[in-house]
Amino acid sequence: MNDxxxxxxxxxxxxxxxxxxxxxxxxxxxxxxxxxxxxxAQQETDSVWAMVSWRLIxxxxxxxxxxxxxxxxxxxxxxxxxxxxxxxxxxxxxxWNSLY
Amino acid sequence: MxxxxxxxxxxxxxxxxxxxxxxxxxxxxxxxxxxxLEDICQEVFIQAYFKLRQYRRDSPFEHxxxxxxxxxxxxxxxxxxRSGTLLSVDVLLESGYEPSAPEPSSPHPDLERLHAALAQLxxxxxIVIVLLELEERSVQEIAGLTGWSMANVKVxxxxxxxALRKLMENKK
Numbered sequence: 001m002n003d004x005x006x007x008x009x010x011x012x013x014x015x016x017x018x019x020x021x022x023x024x025x026x027x028x029x030x031x032x033x034x035x036x037x038x039x040x041a042q043q044e045t046d047s048v049w050a051m052v053s054w055r056l057i058x059x060x061x062x063x064x065x066x067x068x069x070x071x072x073x074x075x076x077x078x079x080x081x082x083x084x085x086x087x088x089x090x091x092x093x094x095x096w097n098s099l100y
Numbered sequence: 101m102x103x104x105x106x107x108x109x110x111x112x113x114x115x116x117x118x119x120x121x122x123x124x125x126x127x128x129x130x131x132x133x134x135x136x137l138e139d140i141c142q143e144v145f146i147q148a149y150f151k152l153r154q155y156r157r158d159s160p161f162e163h164x165x166x167x168x169x170x171x172x173x174x175x176x177x178x179x180x181x182r183s184g185t186l187l188s189v190d191v192l193l194e195s196g197y198e199p200s201a202p203e204p205s206s207p208h209p210d211l212e213r214l215h216a217a218l219a220q221l222x223x224x225x226x227i228v229i230v231l232l233e234l235e236e237r238s239v240q241e242i243a244g245l246t247g248w249s250m251a252n253v254k255v256x257x258x259x260x261x262x263a264l265r266k267l268m269e270n271k272k
Contacts, residue, residue, distance in 0.1 A: 013214045014233040022128040032113040
């Protein structure tokens with residue numbers, strides 16, 4: 001009985017809230033203008049980022065080439081050093097390799 | 101619609117003009133103040149602008165934009181819940197809590213109590229109860245707007261009502 005009474009009160013409150021719709025006319029005023037301004041600002045920012053990232057492509061490509069060259073140089077030097085060590089002392093290197 | 105799809109901003113502005121009052125009407129039930137209402141509505145139309153190509157014309161544009169509005173409002177409610185601590189209805193009312201964006205002329209004390217209690221609900225419960233009771237949407241429509249099943253909407257509506265009753269009772 002109490003629950004039914006509370007439900008009735010709640011329904012009455014909902015009806016009251018429905019009848020009193022929030023007045024959004026002031027907030028709606030010139031909304032399209034503000035929206036388009038924000039859209040344009042966002043598009044400008046996006047285009048700046050797109051332009052910067054396209055312009056940075058040669059820089060990153062150069063970095064990749066430099067890193068590849070540097071890496072291949074290190075690999076060559078390491079191989080040379082290993083070969084020299086083998087020539088100077090092959091027994092130690094062979095016994096070390098036989099462990100694996 | 102064709103012109104808006106082709107990237108004509110003026111056509112999109114026309115589309116906005118035609119549908120903004122529905123979007124504002126729903127968002128105003130969830131926004132805390134006019135600034136938040138403006139933010140929600142702008143984000144809704146910005147998303148619509150960038151995803152216009154995804155709109156399938158098998159249902160009215162209004163349904164599509166209201167679905168985006170519902171999701172945005174839900175995101176705002178979740179964000180608000182994550183960032184702020186939950187206060188009791190009494191504390192909310194005493195702190196000069198503004199129930200929702202633009203208040204009608206003369207605030208009704210019972211309505212303020214209802215809005216403060218609504219603010220205490222979980223985001224999912226609040227979305228369901230507001231759409232069902234204040235916006236008078238059917239369960240099927242709410243399922244379409246939220247992407248939840250109809251059974252899920254019914255269960256959430258029932259739980260929201262029970263929670264709301266408890267909150268209102270505590271306030272007395």
